[in-house]
Amino acid sequence: MSILDLALGSKILEFWANIDDAAGSGEIDSALDALLVELEGQIEDKVEVYCRIIREFELVSNARKEEADRIRKLSDQDSNAAKSMKSRLLYFFGLQGMAKLKTSNFNLSVCANGGVQPLEITIPAEALPIEFQKTTISPNLGLIRERVKAGACIVGVNVLPRGQHLRIK
Numbered sequence: 001m002s003i004l005d006l007a008l009g010s011k012i013l014e015f016w017a018n019i020d021d022a023a024g025s026g027e028i029d030s031a032l033d034a035l036l037v038e039l040e041g042q043i044e045d046k047v048e049v050y051c052r053i054i055r056e057f058e059l060v061s062n063a064r065k066e067e068a069d070r071i072r073k074l075s076d077q078d079s080n081a082a083k084s085m086k087s088r089l090l091y092f093f094g095l096q097g098m099a100k101l102k103t104s105n106f107n108l109s110v111c112a113n114g115g116v117q118p119l120e121i122t123i124p125a126e127a128l129p130i131e132f133q134k135t136t137i138s139p140n141l142g143l144i145r146e147r148v149k150a151g152a153c154i155v156g157v158n159v160l161p162r163g164q165h166l167r168i169k
Contacts, residue, residue, distance in 0.1 A: 051168050 093099070093110050101108045125133055148159055 054168060 090110065093101070099110045121128075144154060144157055148154065148157065
C-alpha cells in the first residue's frame with residue numbers, strides 16, 4: 001500500500017467514524033475495523049521510509065554537486081593554462097613578426113578578432129551627453145513592500161501568498 005493509499009484510507013476512516021459518531025451508536029463496523037488494523041502503524045513506517053529516501057537523494061545530490069565543482073575547477077585550470085599558452089605563442093609570433101606557421105600537425109595564423117570593435121569609456125555614464133546614455137526603469141520592490149505593508153493599495157501590485165515547503169530534521 002502506497003503512502004497515498006494510506007492517506008486516502010485515513011480520510012475514509014475519519015469520514016465513517018464521524019458519521020458513526022453523529023448517529024450516536026459509537027460503534028465502527030467490521031470493514032472499518034479491518035481498515036483501521038491495516039492502517040495502524042503503517043503511516044509512520046511509510047513516512048519514515050520516504051524520509052530516508054529523500055535524505056539519501058539529498059546526500060547524493062550534494063556529493064554530486066561537490067564532485068561537479070571539483071571537476072569544474074580542474075576544467076577551469078586546464079582552460080586557463082591553454083589560454084595562457086596561446087597568449088604566449090601569440091606574443092612570440094609578434095616578436096618574430098610572423099603571421100602564419102605550418103607544422104606537421106597544425107596550421108597557425110594570427111587573426112584579428114571579429115565582432116564590434118571594443119570601446120573604452122573613461123568617464124562616468126552620467127557625464128556623457130544624454131543621447132549616449134541608456135536609462136533602465138525597474139520597480140522599487142523594497143518601497144512597494146513597505147507601502148503595501150502599511151496598508152497602501154497600489155494599482156498593478158498584488159501580494160501573492162507565500163509558498164510552502166517540507167522541512168525534514
